Amino acid sequence: MVQYQQELDATFAALADPTRRGILERLGEGSATVSELAEPYGMSLTGLKKHVRVLEDAELVTTEKVGRARRCSLGPRRLDDVELWVGRHRRMLDARLARLGEFLDRTKGEST
Amino acid sequence: MVQYQQELDATFAALADPTRRGILERLGEGSATVSELAEPYGMSLTGLKKHVRVLEDAELVTTEKVGRARRCSLGPRRLDDVELWVGRHRRMLDARLARLGEFLDRTKGEST
Numbered sequence: 001m002v003q004y005q006q007e008l009d010a011t012f013a014a015l016a017d018p019t020r021r022g023i024l025e026r027l028g029e030g031s032a033t034v035s036e037l038a039e040p041y042g043m044s045l046t047g048l049k050k051h052v053r054v055l056e057d058a059e060l061v062t063t064e065k066v067g068r069a070r071r072c073s074l075g076p077r078r079l080d081d082v083e084l085w086v087g088r089h090r091r092m093l094d095a096r097l098a099r100l101g102e103f104l105d106r107t108k109g110e111s112t
Numbered sequence: 113m114v115q116y117q118q119e120l121d122a123t124f125a126a127l128a129d130p131t132r133r134g135i136l137e138r139l140g141e142g143s144a145t146v147s148e149l150a151e152p153y154g155m156s157l158t159g160l161k162k163h164v165r166v167l168e169d170a171e172l173v174t175t176e177k178v179g180r181a182r183r184c185s186l187g188p189r190r191l192d193d194v195e196l197w198v199g200r201h202r203r204m205l206d207a208r209l210a211r212l213g214e215f216l217d218r219t220k221g222e223s224t
Contacts, residue, residue: 015197082194086194
């Protein structure tokens with residue numbers, strides 16, 4: 001349970017940055033080298049590599065050395081946890097809103 | 113677009129902490145005072161208030177002063193953005209996996 005919480009921490013923290021979300025969106029279209037990923041941001045390779053490492057630590061991205069380049073791909077596992085947590089939280093919320101709606105219906109007397 | 117990105121940053125960062133996720137889960141069952149929220153964590157009120165403020169800034173929680181206590185409730189708006197982003201990202205990923213599956217089907221010759 002502690003490990004699950006730590007993984008969720010790392011995943012949410014990794015997603016809390018527009019460059020890192022952009023990298024994930026780009027990798028959604030297919031794998032890319034670090035240089036290709038850096039291009040649209042006008043960012044140094046060193047800067048971009050730091051972002052890739054955060055995503056790699058959160059297992060949202062996997063990388064492998066191909067010749068002299070490092071190729072990045074999506075590592076899908078941990079986004080499942082995010083979706084699960086958000087979805088579970090939303091269902092609780094929806095149930096609460098439904099109860100509130102029923103309460104309002106009951107208390108407003110005759111409906112028009 | 114910049115504001116949307118900044119809001120997503122704040123939302124994901126707010127969710128990157130087990131205490132804050134715990135607070136949201138607790139508030140999913142109904143509103144609570146800061147003291148009630150602090151109880152299960154054995155945390156000081158000051159410590160808990162900091163977490164509540166982060167959630168408030170991310171508009172995941174709203175608070176109001178009721179007598180001498182501060183009552184916290186869920187503010188649902190921004191979780192929609194998280195769900196939307198994760199969902200969109202997942203759909204891209206699923207499409208990519210489906211294409212990969214088709215490719216593997218085509219290349220494996222006769223199926224058994």
